[in-house]
Amino acid sequence: MKAAVVVFPGSNRERDIAYALELTSGVKPALVWHADTALPAGTDLVVLPGGFSYGDYLRCGAIAARAAIMDAVRAHAAKGGLVLGVCNGFQILCEAGLLPGVLMRNSQLKFIARNVHLKVERSDTPYTRRYNAGAVIEVPVAHGEGNYIADDETLKRIEGEGQVVFRYCDASGVVAPKTNINGAMNAIAGIVSDNRRVLGMMPHPENHVDPAIGSTDGRALFESLTDSLQTA
Amino acid sequence: MKARVTVTLKTGVLDPQGKAIEGALKSLGIDGVASVRQGKVFDLELTGSDKAAAEAAIKTACEKLLANTVVENYRIEIA
Numbered sequence: 400m401k402a403a404v405v406v407f408p409g410s411n412r413e414r415d416i417a418y419a420l421e422l423t424s425g426v427k428p429a430l431v432w433h434a435d436t437a438l439p440a441g442t443d444l445v446v447l448p449g450g451f452s453y454g455d456y457l458r459c460g461a462i463a464a465r466a467a468i469m470d471a472v473r474a475h476a477a478k479g480g481l482v483l484g485v486c487n488g489f490q491i492l493c494e495a496g497l498l499p500g501v502l503m504r505n506s507q508l509k510f511i512a513r514n515v516h517l518k519v520e521r522s523d524t525p526y527t528r529r530y531n532a533g534a535v536i537e538v539p540v541a542h543g544e545g546n547y548i549a550d551d552e553t554l555k556r557i558e559g560e561g562q563v564v565f566r567y568c569d570a571s572g573v574v575a576p577k578t579n580i581n582g583a584m585n586a587i588a589g590i591v592s593d594n595r596r597v598l599g600m601m602p603h604p605e606n607h608v609d610p611a612i613g614s615t616d617g618r619a620l621f622e623s624l625t626d627s628l629q630t631a
Numbered sequence: 632m633k634a635r636v637t638v639t640l641k642t643g644v645l646d647p648q649g650k651a652i653e654g655a656l657k658s659l660g661i662d663g664v665a666s667v668r669q670g671k672v673f674d675l676e677l678t679g680s681d682k683a684a685a686e687a688a689i690k691t692a693c694e695k696l697l698a699n700t701v702v703e704n705y706r707i708e709i710a
């Protein structure tokens with residue numbers, strides 16, 4: 400698997416993602432600078448990591464979405480390449496138009512940094528094939544603007560097309576208003592593009608890959624990617 | 632020439648910051664405010680003197696960067 404992790408000024412989870420990718424695939428990903436105009440030849444997977452690109456100025460992810468490297472990321476996505484955006488990366492994907500909707504300030508105005516439960520809605524994506532549909536996993540979140548919003552028509556479409564991959568839930572998998580940590584529509588924590596090749600999610604699966612941390616619930620996402628690319 | 636771009640959230644989009652400010656005004660005892668919506672203002676200094684061209688350029692700037700038209704509206708004033 401040839402993975403490229405894009406680094407923007409203010410990215411801070413690129414090493415966590417790189418660690419998770421290397422741990423699960425055995426291959427060190429390339430770190431690519433935002434001002435570059437091309438991805439390394441043969442890149443299978445592009446990752447936009449978490450952080451505070453450009454200090455979250457203007458809107459989270461807005462300036463990063465217009466960075467030089469993003470034309471190459473768009474071209475990669477357009478030809479069916481895999482693109483994963485975590486946290487700020489999800490915000491960047493929405494701002495770049497690679498995923499529908501937008502991430503607004505958390506409804507209760509608090510920055511949330513803790514472990515949450517997620518319901519894995521689908522196992523038929525390149526990112527979730529190692530999970531069972533309906534599985535509940537525990538992963539950390541750390542964000543102030545993770546409140547997913549889309550217009551009614553878009554929301555209806557992504558729900559109808561099965562593009563919602565992760566929802567905030569409780570330990571037994573129940574999705575309820577009180578489990579919806581940031582007020583996201585339909586408790587959406589992660590979505591895929593209509594061809595299921597682009598995934599954006601607010602929680603950080605890369606931080607639960609190593610038993611030393613106490614949980615490996617996020618590991619299957621990276622193993623799924625490795626599987627997907629080996630069998631592609 | 633100078634231009635001012637005002638970006639506001641579309642009607643119906645939840646504005647948690649506006650709500651917080653609304654609550655703060657109430658707690659200050661300021662009456663008569665039914666609701667608050669927070670927006671952004673950009674002041675642009677323009678180099679050219681062609682108003683129509685400037686308006687077209689700023690419209691592009693709004694669509695491409697200054698506003699997220701999924702949830703925001705924008706207004707351009709040129710003086």
